[in-house]
Amino acid sequence: MLFNSFEFAIFLPITFILYWLVFNRNLKLQNAFIVAVSYLFYGWWDWRFLILIAFTTFCSYTSGIFIDKANQKSQNKKAKIISATNITINLLILGVFKYYNFFVTSFADAFSAFGITLETTTLNIILPVGISFYTFQALSYSIDVYRRKIEASHDIIAFFAFVSFFPQLVAGPIERATNLLPQFTQKRSFDYSTAVDGCRQILWGLFKKIVVADNCATTCNQIFATYADQPASMLMVGALLFTFQIYGDFSGYSDIAIGTAKLFGIKLMRNFNIPYFSRDIAEFWRRWHISLTTWFRDYIYIPLGGSRVTKAKVVRNTLIIFLLSGLWHGANWTFVIWGAYHALLFLPLILLGKNRKYTHTIAEGKHIPSIKEFAMMLITFLLVVVGWIFFRAETIGDAWHYICGLCSLNTFKASYLFFTSTKNFAGIFVIVMLAVEWWQRSKEHGLGELHTSLKRPIFRCLLYFFLFFSILAFQTSDSIQFLYFQF
Amino acid sequence: MKKFLIKTALIFVIFAILYIPAYSILNMIADKDSQEASDFEYLKTTEIKFNEIDNYKDIDILFVGSSHTYRSFDPRIFSKEGLKVFNIGTSSQTCMQSWFLIDRYIDALNPKCVVYDLFPDLMNNKGEESTIDFISSNFEHNQAMWEWTKLKMAMCTKNMYTINKWIYKAFQRHILRKENQIQTIKDDELRIRNERYIKGGFVERDLEYYDLSYDNRIDTTCKLGTMQMMFLRKTINLLKDKGINYLLVETPVPSVLYNSYDDHDKYTEKISEYGTFYDYNIRLKLNDSLDFYDSHHLNQNGVAKYDSLLIKDLYELKYIGDYVH
Incomplete structure (x- = not known):
């Protein structure tokens, strides 16, 4: 369902009224209602991909619980393995649906440049709407649990509501569990202003x-x-x-x-x-698609050492996040070049320490x-x-x-x-x-x-x-x- | 909560009411040099057709569909066989418009048979073009009912651009009482440039031949849109309820166009679920250059061949009684 569609103009007021007038007495019921309408919202485009969201959500939910348990028993290695498994599963899904054909054709093109012709098979895959958004949101949760920034959620309905909350399900903002998840576990009251x-x-x-x-x-x-x-x-x-x-x-x-x-x-x-x-470009990146930029900063750039490492590593880290950011936008070399272009504009600022001017x-x-x-x-x-x-x-x-x-x-x-x-x-x-x-x-x-x-x-x-x-x-x-x- | 709901609803209603005159006035200012008058240089097929339709009742065949329909079924050919027909095909007419038209005219026309032409390209169309065609047409009779039908069509497109067109035209017609010159037909035909409107809803183009060298179509698929299929189902159910015979057809198009559909077999299979479906691209072998005048439409040579075969088929199916000659 599109925000600028007739369907949404009917969907929103009905959902709003039911949410506050019918389901407001019970938090669980209200969250369950959010999950139901969010799945309806997404399923309006293609109901088959609801399974994919449900699967991603369920993987992150269960892995969160197991990571938390391992953390409590100080089984760091176990927690790491579970977290890595969950990340791998999510990235595999994303990779197959979004990047499979891109990598296969790019691989074949690279070989053909050396005169080697490879027999490749591309798949006729539909790109599920918003897959990059909800995958990143789900990933951030399990990473935060692993890092003990947040406790694992044991409320499956609240967790499903967190991943599938319809306003931001298909195009963000990519929310963090630390901000959004607690809002689904607290009683909400209507505020006029x-x-x-x-x-x-x-x-x-x-x-x-x-x-x-x-x-x-x-x-x-x-x-x-x-x-x-x-x-x-x-x-x-x-x-x-x-x-x-x-x-x-x-x-x-x-x-x-x-x-x-x-x-x-x-x-x-x-x-x-x-x-x-x-x-300057650094300021631009603090103001453009903030939820994605901060995601890359928190989950990739800082773990790689951020800017508190040698200059060579700063260059490497900056290139990595900009190239990944480009690739995140789409399976096409144009996006990678776009990312590289911004990295080149950003690098002088960060190397001169002027990126937060x-x-x-x-x-x-x-x-x-x-x-x-x-x-x-x-x-x-x-x-x-x-x-x-x-x-x-x-x-x-x-x-x-x-x-x-x-x-x-x-x-x-x-x-x-x-x-x-x-x-x-x-x-x-x-x-x-x-x-x-x-x-x-x-x-x-x-x-x-x-x-x-x-x-x-x-x-x-x-x-x-x-x-x-x-x-x-x-x-x-x-x-x-x-x-x-x-x- | 109550205060919020009441206030929001009130603001929305006030804005919506103010929007109608504001939009219409702005359009009038912007449209000062409008081309309304020069519209009459063109044959306004839809306008003529539905100003003529009230003269018809108890017909043998009713033709429904897009320009493929109103440029393919010539009442003069059918009349030679003693058949009284009317063609309500209009430009880019989709199943949605067909439903509103059939629902409205089926009792008055009381046809023995409906020939319903389904063109694959329009099965996933939202129907904006056809709706705007109706909105910009002026009809002599039943104006209130027409306005309501046009609004319903506009709402079905779920496209604000189309709804705006309706608002503007309705405001002109009913609030400003702007006198529109209505195109009607008095004699058997009305000729403008190289086209002739023939009584009964047919449009004949002066004989031309299709230049294939201009066509380089890209392969495509036949998509069946949910809304159009819903209206097709409703129409078929209505015809069944009324006990009216119907034949679903696909009018011949040049092979360049026909062969560009990758999955036409699947399309045929799906459409056949709704009733007898004759694909005349298969039943009738025509020549792309000699029997068509453009990439979509039959010329008069093709029309004659197609209509003759259709009449034969309808008699064989016993949809219009037994052949008496």
């Missing part, structure tokens, strides 16, 4: 997804599909549109997920924090940034835009030709797309999104604590109506799926 804030966040998320991302996608897809025939000016427009499409799409999804969770009295972690206003909100207490801040934001932004070309292109060759086209001499040659897209208001919506997010940059989301920024209720109402109107009026003719579903 949290619910209202949740609604605001959903509204803002829908605006970013339906109005900004989908309208950007319409023209962007045409440009990327015909990039060989496009002048450099249009290629630049295409790259910029994709930059805002992916942000609107993914951060929009996260906003809807976090807002929906708030309606159910659950607080999810923040996933985006105005990343395009970053002053900008941790505070930009232009705090001011309306506009200084010229220096603006220049830094612009440079970082343009570097990110180049990276997105690799991310969006079908092949590395396509990305390379796209970049070559960008640098060609026919920069200002008119394009038919420019004339055919005059009814596309994507540019205006991007400006609205950026303006609101800049204005609200110290808040949790675009419409967070709006009463402090817009004191007059009439102006708040007008803003809400503008967003509501745009969401309904400027939908594209084809409902475009959330980009991050494929990951």
Whole structure:
């Protein structure tokens, strides 16, 4: 079920009412209800893959109990073996469904470069929606139990609710058991202001997804599909549109997920924090897909030694997490190159010890940034835009030709797309999104604590109506799926 | 909790009410130089057809389907055999639209037989194109009922773009009372450019031949969408309840298109579960260049061959009585 679908518009209010009015008396019943509706939500796409989620959840649940028991008896080796087994099983599932064909074909291609032809068999596998998200969430739990950061859960229903909680099941935020699991074991009560804030966040998320991302996608897809025939000016427009499409799409999804969770009295972690206003790449990575970045930091980078090792090892560790991050996004070399590109931008900062230079909100207490801040934001932004070309292109060759086209001499040659897209208001919506997010940059989301920024209720109402109107009026003719579903 | 529910519902209702005039007015401003008038340079098949349909009752055959239907079954050929037919095929019509149309007209037309054309490409379509075709058509009679049917179609597409189209057109028609020029047919045919609307719902194209060199189709599969199958089931059940004979057909298409379906056998098997299914791509051997005018549609040569065979088949099946000549 998509957040921007009619089905969800019916599903959400019914679920919300039943959750608070019928199932609120008993915590177990309420959790069981969450599991049931979450499985319905996921099964709407393809019910067959529910078995996979249930299996992943069950493996992590049982391994957690056994690891905990081993820990209590100080059987470290046993705990390690169980944890490793659970990680292996989960990664095997992920590997088969997501990476099998990629590795088989890459392996064969590598051999063919030496003139050896290998007979390979690829499988016709459907990629289960959100597999990378829920697998990583389940993995983090068993690792945390092994590290004694959290006690194993003995409440199977609460644990199933933790892994399958529908708002964040298919595209995150990738939650940690330390944050989310305790919320399923405590009695939840309805809080009016949290619910209202949740609604605001959903509204803002829908605006970013339906109005900004989908309208950007319409023209962007045409440009990327015909990039060989496009002048450099249009290629630049295409790259910029994709930059805002992916942000609107993914951060929009996260906003809807976090807002929906708030309606159910659950607080999810923040996933985006105005990343395009970053002053350097390190800041960008602290603000983009926070739940994944911190996952890699906590479960791979720090165990490898982080930055408190020799410079050579820092380079190795940084490359590992960026390349893995790229591969996490998809089974294609374009994602690996995208990861490597960001690693190359990040490495100078970490080696010079300047990776934590900008941790505070930009232009705090001011309306506009200084010229220096603006220049830094612009440079970082343009570097990110180049990276997105690799991310969006079908092949590395396509990305390379796209970049070559960008640098060609026919920069200002008119394009038919420019004339055919005059009814596309994507540019205006991007400006609205950026303006609101800049204005609200110290808040949790675009419409967070709006009463402090817009004191007059009439102006708040007008803003809400503008967003509501745009969401309904400027939908594209084809409902475009959330980009991050494929990951 | 109660306060939250009431307040949220109230805001939603107020916004929804305000949305309708706001959207329509914005569209009117944006659409100032609209092409409404020039629409009449084109043959508005759906509009003519459903302004004509009220003149028909107790027919022998009712044809249902997409453009494959309204460009394939020529009432003049059937009339030569003494058969009274009507063709309610419209552009990209899916099973969803077919259901609403059959449900609405079946009693009035009271056909002996329904020939239901199923085109694989439309079996997994959400029906937006066809719904917009209906929404933009203006009908002389039963306007309220038509508006309701159009809204139901728009809602079934679950596509806000389509619903917006309905809002805008309904606002123009009923709130602003905008006078629309309605295309109707007075003589036996209405000709615009190279096409002629023939009374009874058929559209004839001046004889042209299909240039195969333009076609390079990629192989595809026949997907059966849940919604379309649900409407097909409903339609079949309705016809069975009313005791009306029906024949499911697949109108011939050029072999380039037909052969591009990897799993047509499976499709045939599935569709056959709903009743007698004749695939005329197999039953009738046609020539891609000589019998078609484009990658989808029969030219008049192909129409003549197809209709003759269909009449023979319908008599053999005894769906329209015994052959008397």
